[in-house]
Amino acid sequence: xxxxxxxxxxxxxxxxxxxxxxxxxxxxxxxxxxxxxxxxxxxxxxxxxxxxxxxxxxxxxxxxxxxxxxxxxxxxxxxxxxxxxxxxxxxxxxxxxxxxxxxxxxxxxxxxxxxxxxxxxxxxxxxxxxxxxxxxxxxxxxxxxxxxxxxxxxxxxxxxxxxxxxxxxxxxxxxxxxxxxxxxxxxxxxxxxxxxxxxxxxxxxxxxxxxxxxxxxxxxxxxxxxxxxxxxxxxxxxxxxxxxxxxxxxxxxxxxxxxxxxxxxxxxxxxxxxxxxxxxxxxxxxxxxxxxxxxxxxxxxxxxxxxxxxxxxxxxxxxxxxxxxxxxxxxxxxxxxxxxxxxxxxxxxxxxxxxxxxxxxxxxxxxxxxxxxxxxxxxxxxxxxxxxxxxxxxxxxxxxxxxxxxxxxxxxxxxxxxxxxxxxxxxxxxxxxxxxxxxxxxxxxxxxxxxxxxxxxxxxxxxxxxxxxxxxxxxxxxxxxxxxxxxxxxxxxxxxxxxxxxxxxxxxxxxxxxxxxxxxxxxxxxxxxxxxxxxxxxxxxxxxxxxxxxxx
Numbered sequence: 252x253x254x255x256x257x258x259x260x261x262x263x264x265x266x267x268x269x270x271x272x273x274x275x276x277x278x279x280x281x282x283x284x285x286x287x288x289x290x291x292x293x294x295x296x297x298x299x300x301x302x303x304x305x306x307x308x309x310x311x312x313x314x315x316x317x318x319x320x321x322x323x324x325x326x327x328x329x330x331x332x333x334x335x336x337x338x339x340x341x342x343x344x345x346x347x348x349x350x351x352x353x354x355x356x357x358x359x360x361x362x363x364x365x366x367x368x369x370x371x372x373x374x375x376x377x378x379x380x381x382x383x384x385x386x387x388x389x390x391x392x393x394x395x396x397x398x399x400x401x402x403x404x405x406x407x408x409x410x411x412x413x414x415x416x417x418x419x420x421x422x423x424x425x426x427x428x429x430x431x432x433x434x435x436x437x438x439x440x441x442x443x444x445x446x447x448x449x450x451x452x453x454x455x456x457x458x459x460x461x462x463x464x465x466x467x468x469x470x471x472x473x474x475x476x477x478x479x480x481x482x483x484x485x486x487x488x489x490x491x492x493x494x495x496x497x498x499x500x501x502x503x504x505x506x507x508x509x510x511x512x513x514x515x516x517x518x519x520x521x522x523x524x525x526x527x528x529x530x531x532x533x534x535x536x537x538x539x540x541x542x543x544x545x546x547x548x549x550x551x552x553x554x555x556x557x558x559x560x561x562x563x564x565x566x567x568x569x570x571x572x573x574x575x576x577x578x579x580x581x582x583x584x585x586x587x588x589x590x591x592x593x594x595x596x597x598x599x600x601x602x603x604x605x606x607x608x609x610x611x612x613x614x615x616x617x618x619x620x621x622x623x624x625x626x627x628x629x630x631x632x633x634x635x636x637x638x639x640x641x642x643x644x645x646x647x648x649x650x651x652x653x654x655x656x657x658x659x660x661x662x663x664x665x666x667x668x669x670x671x672x673x674x675x676x677x678x679x680x681x682x683x684x685x686x687x688x689x690x691x692x693x694x695x696x697x698x699x700x701x702x703x704x705x706x707x708x709x710x711x712x713x714x715x716x717x718x719x720x721x722x723x724x725x726x727x728x729x730x731x732x733x734x735x736x737x738x739x740x741x742x743x744x745x746x747x748x749x750x751x752x753x754x755x756x757x758x759x760x761x762x763x764x765x766x767x768x769x770x771x772x773x774x775x776x777x778x779x780x781x782x783x784x785x786x787x788x789x790x791x792x793x794x795x796x797x798x799x800x801x802x803x
Contacts, residue, residue, distance in 0.1 A: 319360075343358065368523075377458070380460070397446050397480075418447055419538055457478060461595065463529070473528060474588070478503060515533055516559055518549070584619045623651075626647070656704050660730070689797070719739075726759075750781065
């Protein structure tokens with residue numbers, strides 16, 4: 252029996268035949284194949300180009316990294332002198348300060364709070380924090396480095412104790428207790444740099460703005476009784492730290508504006524990863540008189556602080572300018588404890604209002620600043636509960652305002668600021684001046700119980716020479732102004748200068764110390780001249796016809 256061959260089938264030795272019943276299907280299939288060929292389909296033999304997947308690039312462009320910059324000036328925290336060749340770093344970003352102490356650190360990753368590491372030979376490490384914004388430059392103004400109190404050392408295989416001269420500050424390290432950055436045991440010579448931090452004299456000497464990261468995930472403000480910074484290095488310059496399971500003993504000199512010292516106190520360390528302080532351990536009060544200290548054990552090294560969380564109240568207020576404008580947004584408002592060692596800062600909201608923390612039952616100063624524009628400084632407290640100021644802080648509309656802040660130790664009990672204006676006007680506790688009328692200079696805050704601060708503000712500058720001097724009103728020299736020591740900060744249009752006592756004080760004789768002179772020209776340009784001379788008589792000062800400068 253014979254069968255018709257179907258499409259695609261071929262009898263052996265013969266040709267395929269198509270039966271009549273299969274012709275319509277064949278024609279349909281042929282038409283479909285022609286359509287596919289016309290559209291570039293089928294077996295790819297069409298002359299039309301075929302789409303292909305693109306080849307990945309052999310050298311792909313790296314992802315764009317967006318960074319910001321941080322700029323400022325590095326100074327000696329005791330003398331105010333610029334520090335050249337200070338080394339600044341954050342991650343892989345690095346920079347060096349110039350002859351004027353100025354720096355610009357580029358390539359810093361954006362963050363709401365990041366820590367900049369600042370090192371210079373002969374100084375304790377600085378760890379300022381900054382809010383870094385992509386493609387913008389953050390000005391952190393002045394970085395104050397404290398001179399190292401003592402540099403000692405020994406062999407890593409033996410116990411090492413280093414004590415600072417004229418202070419109980421010390422650190423005791425265990426034998427064979429240090430490791431290198433890679434975790435391997437440290438061997439050979441070890442250098443130990445020890446610096447004590449005195450927040451009673453300089454509230455800004457402490458990194459981290461006194462902000463604490465609490466166990467509940469929030470933040471708080473701490474009050475300090477003193478701190479130390481210990482830096483350990485081997486001969487290769489590597490940073491060393493305590494090995495796991497090892498501890499060291501530290502002694503922190505008591506340095507506080509508070510009238511009482513707790514018998515035991517929490518220890519806090521500065522967390523360089525977050526820029527906040529964290530509690531770890533405690534310390535016990537020991538010693539007597541001016542040599543009191545807190546002693547405790549620590550398991551790693553950075554800044555260590557004898558502190559406790561501040562029992563806070565909040566002060567509500569506002570900032571307006573001297574032309575009457577309010578709703579001044581994003582103005583920095585800062586506090587400085589008078590009878591406690593701490594500070595805090597906030598910025599005003601869109602309506603020019605602020606809410607700032609201070610110690611419950613304590614006293615503090617408040618001031619506002621926007622770039623080179625300064626407000627008056629006011630003394631507030633004590634408050635048992637939240638309070639609201641009756642008057643706004645008055646921010647000058649001028650760009651040539653100057654403020655002068657005096658702080659000192661517990662003794663002499665009363666040190667006075669005296670500012671002699673070019674026309675001979677004397678601004679002091681007996682004649683405090685005015686910011687709204689002549690001489691446009693005022694003793695904003697006067698202190699008669701030790702520590703300070705005393706604050707003088709100049710809102711409108713006269714042409715000529717201002718003379719600023721201190722007077723030992725108490726007349727005591729146990730210690731005098733040198734041993735106290737006195738400290739003067741000059742904020743000249745946003746640029747900070749610091750003045751410490753010079754040699755030459757004589758007990759029961761030299762009650763006056765002339766700190767500096769300011770020379771002002773017609774265009775409000777100011778030249779700062781350090782003086783630093785001691786005398787028994789009122790300092791000589793200029794007396795010329797009153798004339799105010801006009802900014803160029």
